[in-house]
Amino acid sequence: MTSRRxxxxxxxxxxxxxxxxxxxxxxxxxxxxxASETTETTEAPSGAWAVSTEDCADPDAAVxxxxxxxxxxxxxxxxxxxxxxxxxxxxxxxxxxxxxxNENNLIPGVTLELEIGDDQYNKDLTPTAVNDLLDGGVxxxxxxxxxxxxxxxxxxxxxxCVPQIQVLSGSPSFKxxxxxxxxxxxxxxxxxxxxxxxxxxxxxxxxxVTVGLYHVNTEFGLxxxxxxxxxxxxxxxxxxxEQTIEPTETAPPTAQLNALAASGAEAIIAVPxxxxxxxxxxxxxxxxxxxxxxxxxxxxxNTCASPLILGVAGDAANGLYTSxxxxxxxxxxxATIPNIKTYLDYMTARGQADIVTTAAAGWSTMEAAVxxxxxxAASEAGLTRASIIEAARSLEHVPMLGREGVVLKTNGASxxxxxxxxxxVQYNAAAKTFADIGSLISDFES
Amino acid sequence: MALVTIKRNSPQHIAxxxxxxxxxxxxxxxxxTKMTTGNIDSMTNALALVIAASALNLVIGYTGxxxxxxxAFFGIGSYATGVLVSKYxxxxxWSMIFGALLxxxxxxxxxxxxxxxxxxxxxxxxxAVAVLFPTMMKWPKLEWLTNGARGISGIRYEExxxxxxxxxxxxxxxxxxxxxxxxxxxxxxxxxxxxGIVKSxxxxxxxxxxxxxxxxxxxxxxxxxxxxxxxxxSAALTSLAGSLSVARTGVVTADGANLTLIGSxxxxxxxxxxxxxxxxxxxxxxxxxxxxxxYTRTASASGDGLIGWLFDWSAVSPASIILSVALIVLMFxxxxxxxxxxxxxxxxxxxxx
Numbered sequence: 001m002t003s004r005r006x007x008x009x010x011x012x013x014x015x016x017x018x019x020x021x022x023x024x025x026x027x028x029x030x031x032x033x034x035a036s037e038t039t040e041t042t043e044a045p046s047g048a049w050a051v052s053t054e055d056c057a058d059p060d061a062a063v064x065x066x067x068x069x070x071x072x073x074x075x076x077x078x079x080x081x082x083x084x085x086x087x088x089x090x091x092x093x094x095x096x097x098x099x100x101x102n103e104n105n106l107i108p109g110v111t112l113e114l115e116i117g118d119d120q121y122n123k124d125l126t127p128t129a130v131n132d133l134l135d136g137g138v139x140x141x142x143x144x145x146x147x148x149x150x151x152x153x154x155x156x157x158x159x160x161c162v163p164q165i166q167v168l169s170g171s172p173s174f175k176x177x178x179x180x181x182x183x184x185x186x187x188x189x190x191x192x193x194x195x196x197x198x199x200x201x202x203x204x205x206x207x208x209v210t211v212g213l214y215h216v217n218t219e220f221g222l223x224x225x226x227x228x229x230x231x232x233x234x235x236x237x238x239x240x241x242e243q244t245i246e247p248t249e250t251a252p253p254t255a256q257l258n259a260l261a262a263s264g265a266e267a268i269i270a271v272p273x274x275x276x277x278x279x280x281x282x283x284x285x286x287x288x289x290x291x292x293x294x295x296x297x298x299x300x301x302n303t304c305a306s307p308l309i310l311g312v313a314g315d316a317a318n319g320l321y322t323s324x325x326x327x328x329x330x331x332x333x334x335a336t337i338p339n340i341k342t343y344l345d346y347m348t349a350r351g352q353a354d355i356v357t358t359a360a361a362g363w364s365t366m367e368a369a370v371x372x373x374x375x376x377a378a379s380e381a382g383l384t385r386a387s388i389i390e391a392a393r394s395l396e397h398v399p400m401l402g403r404e405g406v407v408l409k410t411n412g413a414s415x416x417x418x419x420x421x422x423x424x425v426q427y428n429a430a431a432k433t434f435a436d437i438g439s440l441i442s443d444f445e446s
Numbered sequence: 447m448a449l450v451t452i453k454r455n456s457p458q459h460i461a462x463x464x465x466x467x468x469x470x471x472x473x474x475x476x477x478x479t480k481m482t483t484g485n486i487d488s489m490t491n492a493l494a495l496v497i498a499a500s501a502l503n504l505v506i507g508y509t510g511x512x513x514x515x516x517x518a519f520f521g522i523g524s525y526a527t528g529v530l531v532s533k534y535x536x537x538x539x540w541s542m543i544f545g546a547l548l549x550x551x552x553x554x555x556x557x558x559x560x561x562x563x564x565x566x567x568x569x570x571x572x573x574a575v576a577v578l579f580p581t582m583m584k585w586p587k588l589e590w591l592t593n594g595a596r597g598i599s600g601i602r603y604e605e606x607x608x609x610x611x612x613x614x615x616x617x618x619x620x621x622x623x624x625x626x627x628x629x630x631x632x633x634x635x636x637x638x639x640x641x642g643i644v645k646s647x648x649x650x651x652x653x654x655x656x657x658x659x660x661x662x663x664x665x666x667x668x669x670x671x672x673x674x675x676x677x678x679x680s681a682a683l684t685s686l687a688g689s690l691s692v693a694r695t696g697v698v699t700a701d702g703a704n705l706t707l708i709g710s711x712x713x714x715x716x717x718x719x720x721x722x723x724x725x726x727x728x729x730x731x732x733x734x735x736x737x738x739x740x741y742t743r744t745a746s747a748s749g750d751g752l753i754g755w756l757f758d759w760s761a762v763s764p765a766s767i768i769l770s771v772a773l774i775v776l777m778f779x780x781x782x783x784x785x786x787x788x789x790x791x792x793x794x795x796x797x798x799x
Binding site for chain 1: 482483484485487488491580581584594595596597599600602616617618621622691694695696697699701702703704706707740742743744746747748761762763764765766
């Protein structure tokens with residue numbers, strides 16, 4: 001009798017499942033169809049980019065004035081692996097700037113509160129972290145780390161019409177104002193960074209250059225690889241070897257480096273991930289030692305250019321080329337620049353002088369976010385979720401720690417990335433500083 | 447010596463069982479009605495682990511076949527949903543059913559080596575499956591289907607089913623509650639399938655294989671059929687968790703934690719923490735694991751409370767350390783899992799004969 005009852009419930013459950021399956025009217029169109037149904041962007045009469053709130057889950061909340069306190073959320077890997085080591089100081093930099101903004105009343109009449117969630121760099125945990133923060137009253141997100149995590153919450157935040165600004169990923173996926181108007185990127189797009197390296201290579205090797213490509217086998221690595229293949233001919237680059245590494249791989253990439261050395265590539269463009277960066281650098285040094293006469297110029301993604309990572313690599317990182325739109329905070333010669341001095345003094349007063357180089361990324365992210373909030377507060381509509389995303393898409397801001405000439409600019413759907421100017425720099429392992437190679441490259445600004 | 451002895455199927459025994467069912471029903475209803483959206487979402491995540499760990503329990507707990515390749519079956523469900531929804535316009539439900547069928551076949555094939563080898567050698571074979579799966583999904587020749595290393599995004603359950611008793615579902619609150627019920631339904635199916643197998647002749651065959659394989663064969667158990675079938679069913683159930691995960695996040699990449707070896711280890715931890723070779727164990731294990739993990743991460747991130755005070759010296763979040771220590775302590779205190787511990791304590795109060 002019992003087993004018969006169980007079978008009956010099983011049939012009922014299976015039936016319910018089937019019903020849900022058949023009732024699912026998903027058109028399967030993926031992101032394109034989905035998002036265009038969710039929200040639509042419109043051009044305001046004046047020509048400025050404006051967001052539509054009519055399809056928001058709660059349209060009134062999207063345009064409701066925010067006064068007194070603005071709760072800002074972010075999700076950063078703070079535990080669970082090596083990513084935590086790299087990003088914990090970034091979170092501290094964000095906290096520091098929020099305190100700085102409040103103390104200096106940068107958004108008149110509004111106090112900022114920063115709430116931080118931890119997703120361990122695991123996209124399955126990002127939705128829960130974001131939901132927890134939304135439950136806690138967060139009104140805008142900034143600086144969520146990682147491509148997958150941002151993708152996992154992008155639909156929800158766009159449906160809820162909660163700004164997801166300054167996404168810490170250079171993936172082209174986040175430049176999609178048409179389908180995801182509430183999401184804007186912060187990092188220099190990976191395609192722009194690759195073009196900057198290609199341009200620099202063309203200047204270093206005017207007669208043409210053979211390049212070995214080494215990248216992690218993820219969307220992140222492929223963004224660089226695809227761009228390099230696209231622009232190679234334009235810059236006289238011949239890709240003679242391509243080697244990949246899986247993101248979970250921790251062993252030194254000896255075989256890959258042997259293949260690159262065997263190709264005789266005059267330069268390498270390398271896109272390892274996180275803790276793979278120092279391992280790669282050390283293996284390059286080993287390969288050079290084992291292959292007399294092979295001394296390629298190595299350009300490495302600027303996501304590896306953290307002093308923490310370079311410190312682990314030690315001398316093996318010497319002479320690497322990378323890029324940045326921020327000043328080299330670790331360079332004592334730059335410490336007297338007024339804005340950098342303000343930053344260094346503030347962090348020192350907080351007892352965080354030891355993390356100033358790595359925390360600078362968090363400080364800058366939050367600084368740009370606060371500039372957006374201030375612009376939104378000063379707008380005709382006042383501070384609302386809608387005015388925040390509109391400000392994020394019409395930004396013109398000179399960052400405190402930016403190199404001379406760097407302006408964070410966006411313009412509606414035509415220019416969505418803030419940082420698109422980069423300077424190529426070369427690392428000096430002995431001095432632990434970067435030397436500029438040429439001037440700021442702004443050729444790829446949208 | 448227990449304080450009370452209760453006769454099986456006596457009115458008292460039935461009353462205890464009814465009370466148990468009522469308490470579970472109240473807990474299931476309490477979650478979506480009283481909890482915050484974040485906690486409901488977290489519970490849905492735990493339910494996905496319940497499904498995967500229960501499925502693994504069939505293979506390891508009841509049959510004694512060591513598998514650390516179940517992340518691949520999770521991945522089959524994830525990719526079946528991702529590919530069929532994004533490229534072929536299927537509904538999530540149908541794609542989940544297809545994924546389960548595919549995983550069943552795949553699980554059946556993976557079990558073939560189990561007919562010849564066992565123990566650590568079988569573990570190595572399943573390890574190879576776990577390692578191979580993400581690489582296969584990124585294989586350039588399969589890129590037309592899987593989108594390679596880029597993965598597939600924008601595939602969440604876009605239009606939620608409009609069921610008469612649920613009304614129009616819109617926004618994250620409704621969506622989260624929908625997925626909670628969706629997960630509960632899959633958990634019910636999983637538990638019923640597992641219970642059905644365990645209580646049946648096949649279940650007795652599984653336990654016989656685990657306890658004495660030669661003896662089981664002598665007694666007439668068809669080892670080949672039993673092992674391959676249970677592996678297939680376990681794989682199919684695990685794929686349901688994968689499909690659920692994709693429907694919830696809308697993203698599938700070959701490097702997603704649950705699709706890699708890490709996923710297999712988490713399923714194993716959940717099963718052991720709850721109590722292997724029990725139906726209730728993986729349920730309790732998943733709830734305990736997710737609660738401890740969430741609590742330590744949230745408390746560590748905020749820096750408040752006892753954790754904040756104790757670990758003020760640490761530059762990084764102590765969440766992983768606390769979780770690891772908690773699991774080690776738990777294994778000392780409750781070597782049979784949390785359910786085993788509860789059962790042991792309960793037996794001091796009452797035994798059912």
